[in-house]
Structures are given as structure tokens and as C-alpha cells.
Amino acid sequence: MISSLNAIVPMLCVTAAGLAAMVAESFRDPGERMPIAGLGIVGLVGAAVATLLLWNHNVSSFGVVSADNFGLFVTWILIIVGALSIAFSGPTIDRERLPAGEYYALMLFAIAGMMLMATASDLLIIFLALEVLSIAVYVLTGIRRDSPQASEAAFKYFLLGAFSSAFFLYGIAFTYGLT
Numbered sequence: 322m323i324s325s326l327n328a329i330v331p332m333l334c335v336t337a338a339g340l341a342a343m344v345a346e347s348f349r350d351p352g353e354r355m356p357i358a359g360l361g362i363v364g365l366v367g368a369a370v371a372t373l374l375l376w377n378h379n380v381s382s383f384g385v386v387s388a389d390n391f392g393l394f395v396t397w398i399l400i401i402v403g404a405l406s407i408a409f410s411g412p413t414i415d416r417e418r419l420p421a422g423e424y425y426a427l428m429l430f431a432i433a434g435m436m437l438m439a440t441a442s443d444l445l446i447i448f449l450a451l452e453v454l455s456i457a458v459y460v461l462t463g464i465r466r467d468s469p470q471a472s473e474a475a476f477k478y479f480l481l482g483a484f485s486s487a488f489f490l491y492g493i494a495f496t497y498g499l500t
Contacts, residue, residue, distance in 0.1 A: 327380045328388035328440065331368035331396055332433045335403075338364020339429035346422020361407045361425045368436070369400045385443040392440035399439065403432040419464055427464070431457035444493045451489070455482045 326333075341360045349355050372393050381387045407428060414421050434454030441447045459482065463475025 324380075325382050327375065327378075328382035328386045329437075330371040330375070331400075332436050332440075334367035334371060335364050335429050335433040335436065338367075339426040339433065342422050342426040342429065346420060346426070349422065355421075357421045357425050358407050358411055361429050362404060364429060365400050365404045365407070365432075369397065372396050372400065381442070385446045386437065386440050387442040388440055395439035396436045399432055399435050403428070417465065424461070424464060427457045427461045431461070444496065448486070448489060448493060452486065455486070 338360050341364070342357050345355055345357050345360060375388045376390065376393055379387070379389050407425060410424070410428075413419075414424055431454050434450045434452075434457065438447055438450035438454065441450055459475055459479050462478050463471045465471040
């Protein structure tokens with residue numbers, strides 16, 4: 322059972338860091354500054370180590386996630402870009418007065434969705450990963466709750482994503498029907 326989870330360990334590290342960021346934000350006192358970005362970086366470093374340990378092993382988790390070298394290479398790129406995004410977003414979070422824990426958690430969930438999409442070997446898992454990514458990005462779009470423009474943008478992006486997901490599911494149904 323444990324060996325079948327090897328291919329999803331990088332995603333589990335990033336997801337655990339996102340959950341830890343949410344918990345840290347919920348227990349933070351108002352006005353208290355916590356290094357929540359550090360939790361995200363630690364999760365991404367753990368995912369990077371797991372990715373390096375999986376290199377050249379071509380493991381599969383339950384037959385739906387395959388950690389081959391191409392997927393791990395894309396995962397590695399996503400980890401680097403995610404770490405840079407988290408590292409450089411601190412001043413923007415302070416300037417815009419955004420909730421840091423929610424921001425970093427959503428960023429990490431979006432990265433986990435991208436990583437799952439890169440290593441998925443089943444169309445339904447690709448769809449699931451796309452939805453994990455999309456929902457996190459929808460909420461990130463409207464994270465400024467006091468801004469009507471952010472709410473409008475999040476709603477419009479949600480509508481666009483809903484139609485895109487419907488077309489994608491339609492294509493998956495045709496693909497399954499033909500094979």
C-alpha cells in the first residue's frame with residue numbers, strides 16, 4: 322500500500338503545506354505576523370526532494386498517476402516557479418493587505434493541481450487536477466473581498482471555467498465512447 326503512494330508524494334507534500342498554511346492562518350492573532358510563506362517553501366522543498374528521489378524509477382500510483390521522468394521534470398519546473406512566486410509575493414500581500422495564509426494555501430493547492438495534471442495518466446484524473454487548479458485560481462482571483470472588480474473578475478472567470486470544463490468533459494465522453 323505504501324509503495325503505491327510513491328508517485329503522489331510530491332503532491333502530498335505541497336497539499337500538506339497548504340493545509341498547514343490554512344491552519345496557521347486560522348490560529349493567528351489579528352495583527353500577528355507569522356512566516357506562513359516559510360511553510361509553503363518547506364512543502365515545496367519536500368516535494369523537490371521527493372521528485373529527485375523518484376527520478377528514473379517510473380513508479381505508478383494506482384494506475385492513474387505515473388511518475389515518469391517527463392512528468393517529474395514538469396513537476397520540478399512547477400516547484401521552482403511556485404517557490405519563486407511564493408518568495409516574491411510577500412510585498413504584494415503586505416501592500417494589498419491580503420490574508421497571507423489563505424493566499425499561500427490557495428497558491429499551493431493550485432501548484433498541487435498542476436503537478437497532478439503533469440503526472441496523470443488517466444483522463445478523469447486530468448479533469449480532477451484541472452478542477453483543483455481552477456477552483457484555487459478562481460478564489461485567488463477574488464481574494465480581495467472588498468473590491469467589486471475582484472468579485473466580478475472571479476465570477477466571470479468561474480463562468481468561463483465552468484463552460485470550459487463542460488466542453489472538456491464532453492470531449493472526454495467522446496474519447497471514452499470511441500475507445
